[in-house]
Amino acid sequence: MxxxxxxxxxxxxxxxxxxxxxxxxxxxxxxxxxxxxxxxxxxxxxxxxxxxxxxxxxxxxxxxxxxxxxxxxxxxxxxxxxxxxxxxxxxxxxxxxxxxxxLPPEPPPAVLSRCVVVLDAVQDPGNLGTILRTAAAAGVRDVLLTDGCAGAWSPRVLRAGMGAHFGLSIRERADVLQALQGFPGAVLATALAADARSLYDIDLERPVAWLFGAEGQGLSPALLARASERVVIPMAGDIESLNVAAAVAICLFEQARQRTR
The missing domain is CATH 3.30.1330.30 (Ribosomal protein L30/S12)
Structure with a gap:
């Protein structure tokens, strides 16, 4: 040494x-x-x-x-x-x-046919690393990050991910609209909207592309328009929203629950 x-x-x-x-x-x-x-x-x-x-x-x-x-x-x-x-x-x-x-090379372009998490402008390293760890724990392997996200392989994101990076396919600065062309499942956006359905009323046993935006600005209009359905997590009291990492965990593990019942 x-x-x-x-x-x-x-x-x-x-x-x-x-x-x-x-x-x-x-x-x-x-x-x-x-x-x-x-x-x-x-x-x-x-x-x-x-x-x-x-x-x-x-x-x-x-x-x-x-x-x-x-x-x-x-x-x-x-x-x-x-x-x-x-x-x-x-x-x-x-x-x-x-x-x-x-720094690993970008994964080669691939046809997305299984569940995927899309993160739009999630800039907090702790949130991003936590989400990557949650995705790995829930059995989701593909994660797409838009250009506005924090660097997935920065030391702070790696530390928050606690090793999850090594089992994921992470695409940074992804052209999400292009990547989702032909996706065979549902494209679900978490959003506060009048037409949003409760997470617990949606069939999640099929492949799902989950779209999550940062707390402050939410999803970009283009990504929100790409969603086939808008989803809301029911909450008690006057709480309007959750930390994005918490929202991801709830959605992914509700899907995992439905797939194992």
């Missing part, structure tokens, strides 16, 4: 850039996995790693030592003093362990 102690080290500068800037991540074609859970998930999926960086104090952890031992022999490992690790950490509370990965 190679020790590094200077902020002027090229790797340190690169790590700092990757942690802080989407532009730099695109420039290098790389991102960071933060924390033991994400590294464990990557190793289980045999996801290619370009390097592993650990804070000195984290070497006292048996979990971290075990993860380092599981890394392929060709993956370089680096040790940083805790203060220097904090400087390159992509989160405010450093986990003490990060891995460098290549």
């Amino acid at each position: 190679k020790p590094i102690s200077s902020r002027d080290n090229p790797l340190v500068k690169r790590l700092h850039a990757l942690s802080a800037s989407s532009r730099e991540r695109r420039k290098f074609g790389e991102s960071l996995l933060d924390g033991a859970h994400l590294l464990d998930a990557a190793l289980l999926r045999q996801w290619p790693l370009k390097g592993v960086v650990v804070a000195e104090s984290s070497l006292a952890s048996a979990e971290v030592r075990n993860l380092l031992a599981r890394c392929p022999a060709e993956v370089p490992c680096y040790r940083l003093p805790d203060a220097l690790f904090a400087h390159v950490s992509p989160v405010d509370t450093p986990s003490g362990l990060v891995a460098i990965i290549d």
Whole structure:
């Protein structure tokens, strides 16, 4: 394991850039996995790693030592003093362990015939990562993101996804209208509208393309017009809407419930 102690080290500068800037991540074609859970998930999926960086104090952890031992022999490992690790950490509370990965190539165009989640301008990294984790847990593999969404492979979205990325087909900056041409199932938009039907009155055993927009602006007019039906989640009292991640979870697991009854 190679020790590094200077902020002027090229790797340190690169790590700092990757942690802080989407532009730099695109420039290098790389991102960071933060924390033991994400590294464990990557190793289980045999996801290619370009390097592993650990804070000195984290070497006292048996979990971290075990993860380092599981890394392929060709993956370089680096040790940083805790203060220097904090400087390159992509989160405010450093986990003490990060891995460098290549940004994956876009999945090839494919005919969508099973359930798919479409996210329109969901910009909060925590929401986006949570939604990806929910989709994976509900058995949905295809996720399409419009151009206005947060970067799916940013460190904060990866951290919120907790490894879900490695089992999903994620298409960023997708031409959703084109991708949904010929979709054989229902295209459902969650929207507050007079003609919206209750989620619990809709047949969800068929393939569904779910359209979700950000809380503030909702779905774009073009995507809303593409929906074959509008859906509302019944709520008590004077609550008008839910966090988009909560809405996705309710919809996807209502579909999962209907498919297993």
